[in-house]
Amino acid sequence: MAAVASRYARALVEVILSQKVDADIARQQLNAIVEAVEESDELRRVWESPAVLPAQKRAVLDGIAGQIKALKPIRNFMAVLIDHRRIGMLKDIARQFEVELDKELGFTEVEVSSARPLSPGEKRAVETRVESMTGKKVRARYVTDTQLLGGVVVRAGSTIYDGSVRGQLEKMRAELSAG
Numbered sequence: 001m002a003a004v005a006s007r008y009a010r011a012l013v014e015v016i017l018s019q020k021v022d023a024d025i026a027r028q029q030l031n032a033i034v035e036a037v038e039e040s041d042e043l044r045r046v047w048e049s050p051a052v053l054p055a056q057k058r059a060v061l062d063g064i065a066g067q068i069k070a071l072k073p074i075r076n077f078m079a080v081l082i083d084h085r086r087i088g089m090l091k092d093i094a095r096q097f098e099v100e101l102d103k104e105l106g107f108t109e110v111e112v113s114s115a116r117p118l119s120p121g122e123k124r125a126v127e128t129r130v131e132s133m134t135g136k137k138v139r140a141r142y143v144t145d146t147q148l149l150g151g152v153v154v155r156a157g158s159t160i161y162d163g164s165v166r167g168q169l170e171k172m173r174a175e176l177s178a179g
Contacts, residue, residue, distance in 0.1 A: 002096075005089050008081070009096035013104055015073045022071075023101055029074045034094045036064060037087065047087045057082050108136040111155045115148040115164075130154055133161065 016026045037044050046052050046060055058079055065075040081087055102109060112118070112126055127138045134156055145153070151164035162168075 002092070005092040005096045008086065008093045009100045012073070012077050012097050013100045015077070016101070017104060019073060021073055023105060026071055026074055027098060027101065029068055029070050030094050030097060032068050033064065033074070033078060034091055037090055044087065047082050048085065054083060102139065106136050107139050108134055108156055109139045109141070112140050112142050113145040113148060113153040114142070115144070115146055115150050117144055118142060126152060126154070130156065130161070
């Protein structure tokens with residue numbers, strides 16, 4: 001199932017990039033359609049039902065595409081999913097699309113934990129530092145962890161950069177107990 005979602009996601013990324021479509025708009029529009037399908041059992045049933053004619057399914061799609069002013073590649077991609085009966089996988093495909101798109105655009109997703117909410121300036125400083133360490137542009141998600149005492153912990157994939165006070169104290173404790 002994941003391999004199928006990945007194949008569809010990569011195909012959409014290739015189309016978006018080859019046609020030089022605004023990736024952020026494509027991402028927003030795909031997520032808007034995912035949200036509509038998630039919120040409407042009726043819409044999902046229409047698109048998944050073999051009893052509804054393909055032309056009727058595409059008419060519903062065209063109505064939604066018109067409302068959100070969908071880019072042609074997004075509209076056509078949705079038509080392919082409907083025709084191949086993959087609407088049930090739409091959420092997984094959209095999630096994988098974001099991962100694949102970020103990879104192609106040179107982004108890395110990171111989670112930044114801090115003892116308190118960071119100011120916009122502090123966030124920019126953290127992101128700049130992480131970009132210089134990873135060599136990639138950063139999409140950061142921020143969480144508050146009061147157990148940190150101070151500083152930040154950054155998770156980029158399986159790599160953890162620990163600049164927290166708690167982490168430094170634990171490191172000192174380990175060094176002292178080893179000696």
